[in-house]
Amino acid sequence: MTEILMCAPMPPLVIDGLAARFTLHKLWEHADTEAALSAIAPRIRGLAASTLAGPVAPALLDRLPALEIIASFGVGYEHVDAGAAADRGIIVTNTPGVLDDEVADCTIGLLLATLRCLPQADRFVRAGLWRDGAFPLSPSLRGRRIGLLGFGNIGQAIARRLAGFGVPIAYHARHPRPDTPYDYYPTPVALAEVSDVLIAILPGGDATRHIVNADVLAALGADGVLINVARGSVVDQPALIAALQQGTILAAGLDVFEEEPEVPQALIDMENVVLLPHVGSASERTRAAMGQLVVDNLVSWFAEGRPITPVFESERLLNR
Ligand code: 8YV
Missing domain, CATH: 3.40.50.720 (NAD(P)-binding Rossmann-like Domain)
Known part of the structure; x- marks a missing residue:
């Protein structure tokens, strides 16, 4: 099964939705995250990310040679260098529209x-x-x-x-x-x-x-x-x-x-x-829609080779 990495907790709907379709690695659950990451890194093809989990470091991408897609929760995605990801052939998606x-x-x-x-x-x-x-x-x-x-x-x-x-x-x-x-x-x-x-x-x-x-x-x-x-x-x-x-x-x-x-x-x-404590999109309904879009982007990519909401920096990868 396709293996997906999540470095920090995301909403239950995302965790459950991904775990139902992929092998989901919840890195934070491991006592020794370094050792866990080293063991799984070569097989990771998708990364579920979020502003709350902090920046997606280039050093992490260096360790994920098979990574194809970063699906980010939220419309803002400044925590991911989407241009640098595109240079590596990695697609980035966000969750526009639904919020x-x-x-x-x-x-x-x-x-x-x-x-x-x-x-x-x-x-x-x-x-x-x-x-x-x-x-x-x-x-x-x-x-x-x-x-x-x-x-x-x-x-x-x-x-x-x-x-x-x-x-x-x-x-x-x-x-x-x-x-x-x-x-x-x-x-x-x-x-x-x-x-x-x-x-x-x-x-x-x-x-x-x-x-x-x-x-x-x-x-x-x-x-x-x-x-x-x-x-x-x-x-x-x-x-x-x-x-x-x-x-x-x-x-x-x-x-x-x-x-x-x-x-x-x-x-x-x-x-x-x-x-306010950063609650602009924080209703149950809208956060659920955002979470579902994270899941749907990964499912669509791995099932059909098409992400639903790629960021503009990723378009050059898709127009080839
Ligand atoms: C969330 C947001 O707080 O979508 C955004 O860019 O700022 C908010 O909806 C954020 O994505 C939580 O991770």
């Missing part, structure tokens, strides 16, 4: 929670403070212009929802999209200058590292709000903390952080920040 609406829904929730101070209001009621007087008035979504930093499938799903809220929308991406009615801005600073809310929804990795820096936050301005549902790496976190402390911007809603699961105490101590 777009869920992440977009969560983004709207975080946006409203941040602007209307909903978690703070909940804490106020629970603390019994209502009896002493009304909760302070909050900022509003009304009258705000929204800047989408990133305009891929999830960014567009957020834009569709925001259109229903009747707020103006603009965006920055690598290229303008002629098929949208929204204004394009060629740089993050230019977008921030015309926005009252900046929503980061773009891929992580080196190309976007700290794309939200002190200049972008200054351009967003003293009434500005940052929402980050992308990756912690896209925001210069110390610059964000300074901007919040100094009133350079008004508030932030953050689902992702630079060193997850670590969240700086300075952010925890701030009342004008809403913090």
